Amino acid sequence: MKPRQRRxxxxxxxxxxFGLAAALVLNALRSNLVFFFSPSQVVANAAPRNGAFRIGGLVETGSVRRAGDGLTVRFxxxxLAQRVPVSYRGLLPDLFREGKGVVVAGRLQPDGSFEANQVLAKHDENYMPPEAAAALEQARQSHTAPTLEAPP
Known part of the structure; x- marks a missing residue:
C-alpha cells in the first residue's frame, strides 16, 4: 500500500x-432529554402524548389528596390559566406545599392526567425555574388582560 493510500x-x-461516536452521543442525549411544558401547553396538546416531559407551575391550593397507603399523592x-391533575407515588420534598412552585417529571396518561416519577419543589421564596416563571407570567398576562368594551 502506498503512503498516499494509507493516509x-x-x-x-x-x-x-468520529461519525459513529457522534451518532452514539446524540442518541444518548435524545433519549435522556426531558422537555418542559406549562399546564396551558399540556391542555393545548403541545406536549408529547407518549414521551417523558416536565410540567411546572403552582400546586393548586386545596388540591392535595393523600391516599391511605401514605405514599400516593394526587394534586x-x-x-393560573389551566390545570393538570398529577399523581405521584413516593416521598415528597420537604418544601412541597400548596400554593408553591413545583416541577414534576413523568408521562401524560390517556385520561389527561399526569403520572409523575419525580417531584421538585423550589428551594426558597426567590427561586423558580426560569421556564416555570415565564409560563406563570405568560398565563397571568393572558388571564388578567384588560378587555376593551366598545363605546355605546
Whole structure:
C-alpha cells in the first residue's frame, strides 16, 4: 500500500469512527432529554402524548389528596390559566406545599392526567425555574388582560 493510500485509509477510518461516536452521543442525549411544558401547553396538546416531559407551575391550593397507603399523592399543577391533575407515588420534598412552585417529571396518561416519577419543589421564596416563571407570567398576562368594551 502506498503512503498516499494509507493516509486516505487512516483519514477515512478516523471519519468513520468520529461519525459513529457522534451518532452514539446524540442518541444518548435524545433519549435522556426531558422537555418542559406549562399546564396551558399540556391542555393545548403541545406536549408529547407518549414521551417523558416536565410540567411546572403552582400546586393548586386545596388540591392535595393523600391516599391511605401514605405514599400516593394526587394534586393539581396550575399556571393560573389551566390545570393538570398529577399523581405521584413516593416521598415528597420537604418544601412541597400548596400554593408553591413545583416541577414534576413523568408521562401524560390517556385520561389527561399526569403520572409523575419525580417531584421538585423550589428551594426558597426567590427561586423558580426560569421556564416555570415565564409560563406563570405568560398565563397571568393572558388571564388578567384588560378587555376593551366598545363605546355605546
Amino acid at each position: 486516505i485509509a487512516i483519514i477515512g477510518f478516523g471519519l468513520l469512527a 393539581v399543577v396550575t399556571d
